[in-house]
Amino acid sequence: MPLAPLPIIVPLTVAAVLIIAGKHLHRRILDSVAIATSATVVVLTIILTTQSAGGVIVYWFGDWLPLSPSHFPIGICLAIDPIGAALASLAAMLVLAAFTFSWSYFKSVGALYHVLMLVFLAAMCALSLTGDLFDMFVWLEVMTAAGVALCGYKSEQSQSLQGALNFAVINTIGAFLSLTGVALLYSATGTLNLAQAGRILATAHFSERFVTVAFLFVIAGFLVKSATFPFHFWLADAHAVAPTPVCILFSGIMVELGIYAVARIYWIVFAPGGQPSPETIRWVFLIMGSLTAVTGALYCFGQRHLKRMLAFSTISHVGLMLIGFALLNSRALGGMALYLAGHGLIKAGLFIAAGILLHRFGSMDEYDLGQSARHLAPIGFLMALGAWGLAGLPPFATFFGQLRIDQVGGEQHLWWLRAVTIFAEALTAGAVFRFTARVFFGFGHGKSMLTRGAPHLHTDVETSGQHSRVPAFMWAPMAVLILGAALIAVPLRGPADRFSKTFETASVYDAAVLNLKTPPAGPEPYQRPSPAHRASDWWIPLAVALVAFGSVWGALFPKSRESAFAEPVRAGLSKSLFVLRKFQSGRVGDYVAWFAFGIAAYGGMLLLLH
Amino acid sequence: METALTYAGYAAAVWLFLIGLYGVVKARHLVNLCLSLTVVQSSTYVLLTIIGFRPGLPAPIYTDGLLPGSAAVDPIVQALMLTDVVVEATVIALLLAIIIKVHRDARTADPDRVDMMRG
Numbered sequence: 270m271p272l273a274p275l276p277i278i279v280p281l282t283v284a285a286v287l288i289i290a291g292k293h294l295h296r297r298i299l300d301s302v303a304i305a306t307s308a309t310v311v312v313l314t315i316i317l318t319t320q321s322a323g324g325v326i327v328y329w330f331g332d333w334l335p336l337s338p339s340h341f342p343i344g345i346c347l348a349i350d351p352i353g354a355a356l357a358s359l360a361a362m363l364v365l366a367a368f369t370f371s372w373s374y375f376k377s378v379g380a381l382y383h384v385l386m387l388v389f390l391a392a393m394c395a396l397s398l399t400g401d402l403f404d405m406f407v408w409l410e411v412m413t414a415a416g417v418a419l420c421g422y423k424s425e426q427s428q429s430l431q432g433a434l435n436f437a438v439i440n441t442i443g444a445f446l447s448l449t450g451v452a453l454l455y456s457a458t459g460t461l462n463l464a465q466a467g468r469i470l471a472t473a474h475f476s477e478r479f480v481t482v483a484f485l486f487v488i489a490g491f492l493v494k495s496a497t498f499p500f501h502f503w504l505a506d507a508h509a510v511a512p513t514p515v516c517i518l519f520s521g522i523m524v525e526l527g528i529y530a531v532a533r534i535y536w537i538v539f540a541p542g543g544q545p546s547p548e549t550i551r552w553v554f555l556i557m558g559s560l561t562a563v564t565g566a567l568y569c570f571g572q573r574h575l576k577r578m579l580a581f582s583t584i585s586h587v588g589l590m591l592i593g594f595a596l597l598n599s600r601a602l603g604g605m606a607l608y609l610a611g612h613g614l615i616k617a618g619l620f621i622a623a624g625i626l627l628h629r630f631g632s633m634d635e636y637d638l639g640q641s642a643r644h645l646a647p648i649g650f651l652m653a654l655g656a657w658g659l660a661g662l663p664p665f666a667t668f669f670g671q672l673r674i675d676q677v678g679g680e681q682h683l684w685w686l687r688a689v690t691i692f693a694e695a696l697t698a699g700a701v702f703r704f705t706a707r708v709f710f711g712f713g714h715g716k717s718m719l720t721r722g723a724p725h726l727h728t729d730v731e732t733s734g735q736h737s738r739v740p741a742f743m744w745a746p747m748a749v750l751i752l753g754a755a756l757i758a759v760p761l762r763g764p765a766d767r768f769s770k771t772f773e774t775a776s777v778y779d780a781a782v783l784n785l786k787t788p789p790a791g792p793e794p795y796q797r798p799s800p801a802h803r804a805s806d807w808w809i810p811l812a813v814a815l816v817a818f819g820s821v822w823g824a825l826f827p828k829s830r831e832s833a834f835a836e837p838v839r840a841g842l843s844k845s846l847f848v849l850r851k852f853q854s855g856r857v858g859d860y861v862a863w864f865a866f867g868i869a870a871y872g873g874m875l876l877l878l879h
Numbered sequence: 880m881e882t883a884l885t886y887a888g889y890a891a892a893v894w895l896f897l898i899g900l901y902g903v904v905k906a907r908h909l910v911n912l913c914l915s916l917t918v919v920q921s922s923t924y925v926l927l928t929i930i931g932f933r934p935g936l937p938a939p940i941y942t943d944g945l946l947p948g949s950a951a952v953d954p955i956v957q958a959l960m961l962t963d964v965v966v967e968a969t970v971i972a973l974l975l976a977i978i979i980k981v982h983r984d985a986r987t988a989d990p991d992r993v994d995m996m997r998g
Contacts, residue, residue, distance in 0.1 A: 403959055410966045414973060421977050430981045431993060437974050438903065441916060441967070448923045448963060449896070455956065456930040724997060855997050856990055857912070858904040865900055 273328035273347050276313050276357055276394040280306055284387040291380020300372050303383045307365040314358035321349045325781035342462045348400030348782050351768040352606055356529055360393040363521045363617050366750055367514035370621055372742040374732040389415040396526055400782055402451050403461045405530055409490055413440045420511040429510035435857045436507040443493030450486025463537045464782035467775050471541035480544040485872050488531045495527025498561040499867040501584045502853055502860045508580030512731050513624030520583040521617040525609050532594050541775045547597055549879045553871060554595030559689045562588025566696035571846045573723045575623045575633040575704060582697040586612050589693055593674045603769035604673025611666025611754045615658040618750035622652045625743050628732045635704050640711040649709025655751045660698030660817055662810050666758040675806040687809055695816035702821045717824035719842055722850050888929030895922035909978040909988040920967050924960055931956035
């Protein structure tokens with residue numbers, strides 16, 4: 270039996286068994302089975318990652334493989350490259366962490382929680398391993414269905430249901446547009462296979478306008494999933510109400526898979542034909558990424574509810590990752606992959622911190638908590654370490670990722686990107702530093718003016734058992750995740766650079782999938798410019814740290830003499846936040862209107878900029 | 880005639896997508912919103928069917944005198960459509976369940992009157 274389909278089959282099979290047998294099983298047995306299953310998937314995907322380093326692994330379901338290169342592939346395949354397999358293993362690791370966190374403490378009804386989490390895991394693995402366009406749409410929708418059920422599962426409160434409802438509606442509409450795009454692409458190329466579609470688009474002559482529209486439609490659903498501005502509104506609503514283990518998966522990997530799918534579809538299907546032109550893609554995605562990074566950071570700093578703050582921080586970091594993709598350079602893409610891994614682990618750890626606060630004190634509100642967590646200093650220290658990682662400071666993987674993106678941005682003379690980076694990283698990290706300093710270490714006098722107007726949410730306690738201590742099943746995964754984000758950084762740098770080049774090279778992927786006789790030569794490694802022409806960007810982390818420190822100081826001590834100097838800055842930020850808060854109305858109709866506007870705007874840019 | 884039919888199909892798909900989107904934006908009742916969503920979905924059905932449509936050719940059912948291998952309309956898009964129906968039925972069922980819960984909690988299904996988190 271080949272290994273390739275197992276990361277999808279194993280969790281789905283266990284989920285099917287649990288849905289029947291789960292009613293009769295003890296809670297501890299359910300937890301153990303779920304942990305064992307996700308651990309198995311971790312092992313499987315790591316084996317697949319190392320195996321695929323030697324070349325793309327292709328698996329045709331039911332042996333429906335193309336007989337020869339001239340034959341059309343009619344089967345459905347998995348095409349596994351190291352980056353896709355590594356993403357699947359990140360997904361499995363986070364599911365393992367989530368199950369560990371919820372070990373016998375998380376209140377759950379029957380086996381439904383375990384079943385839904387395992388289906389979610391299977392969908393995430395399938396999305397990262399598949400080589401078929403329609404499969405991507407199907408798994409995107411399975412992720413939505415399982416995610417919605419998990420999100421609205423905890424409580425009967427209408428706020429919590431609102432989060433799930435907005436999530437379902439906006440993601441489904443995005444998926445419909447993706448399906449429309451898949452249909453258009455099929456009508457032109459007659460295939461759903463990524464590699465084959467790319468080859469046909471490269472050789473046949475289609476109108477550039479048609480291909481551009483098909484591209485925009487296909488990626489629309491994935492842009493919604495990855496919470497790109499202005500499709501991001503649902504993410505904050507969903508995170509604020511979802512149970513902690515579910516938040517870990519939403520922020521840590523689900524959103525990032527949206528970007529992965531966009532990058533995969535662009536490089537395999539559209540890049541070989543050069544339509545839409547690389548220059549157009551570069552500008553549209555730079556604008557998209559910068560808008561997402563800046564607005565996400567502003568929203569993030571203006572929150573008082575920890576989960577909502579972290580959700581907006583995820584949006585901001587998604588923007589930074591989109592910029593990594595937009596530079597269309599393998600070094601920047603490798604930087605994005607490093608950043609994605611580091612961010613996923615750190616964000617998962619920070620959400621566990623939120624879960625710990627909720628478990629101990631029944632609240633996640635910065636001002637309600639006050640200084641109540643002062644005796645939990647070790648957790649506070651870990652949380653500050655996580656904020657350090659969010660700021661892209663060494664030795665975290667986010668630092669090496671961001672440095673690569675900034676260097677390539679410098680080589681392409683996009684100096685303004687550094688301002689975006691510094692603003693986004695400083696404010697998102699500053700928000701978490703501020704929360705930690707106030708709640709765990711007792712700093713601060715008075716409320717920050719920027720949080721005026723932030724929603725004051727009541728969150729139900731989601732754990733049962735003793736609330737007087739923090740069990741090791743909670744703090745241990747948090748420590749492992751946050752320290753892991755630092756430990757993986759150095760060993761992963763080389764592979765990230767190497768395999769992002771493979772990721773970008775459609776000819777290698779096509780040769781493996783379509784069984785072409787003469788495999789083309791491997792890709793040339795990316796040549797960095799000589800040291801004299803390299804942009805030196807070592808000062809950026811320092812600038813981020815300074816700005817973050819300034820923002821924290823200003824927010825904790827708003828009446829101090831030093832803060833008075835920053836008054837104009839604060840007034841400007843307050844005004845922008847005042848406008849932004851109006852957009853985040855909580856009404857799904859408004860979000861759908863924003864979706865239509867965003868598609869029209871980005872479509873207009875794609876069509877007019879070339 | 881057939882060309883006209885094809886164009887009418889594309890036009891219907893675009894119309895259904897836009898009118899459904901308008902319905903979702905303007906809905907004053909959550910069930911109404913959910914139904915508007917199915918209208919958006921119908922646009923993908925029409926589009927997929929019209930893409931597989933081949934003028935004058937029969938359905939791809941090779942039993943009633945239709946020889947295997949002879950030309951027929953494209954069955955792949957129809958398979959896609961069926962998959963789409965199954966997946967979306969799940970999502971719509973979930974949405975309706977959520978709406979029932981919202982109504983039970985908030986005593987209203989008007990999206991403007993349900994207690995919302997803002998900002």
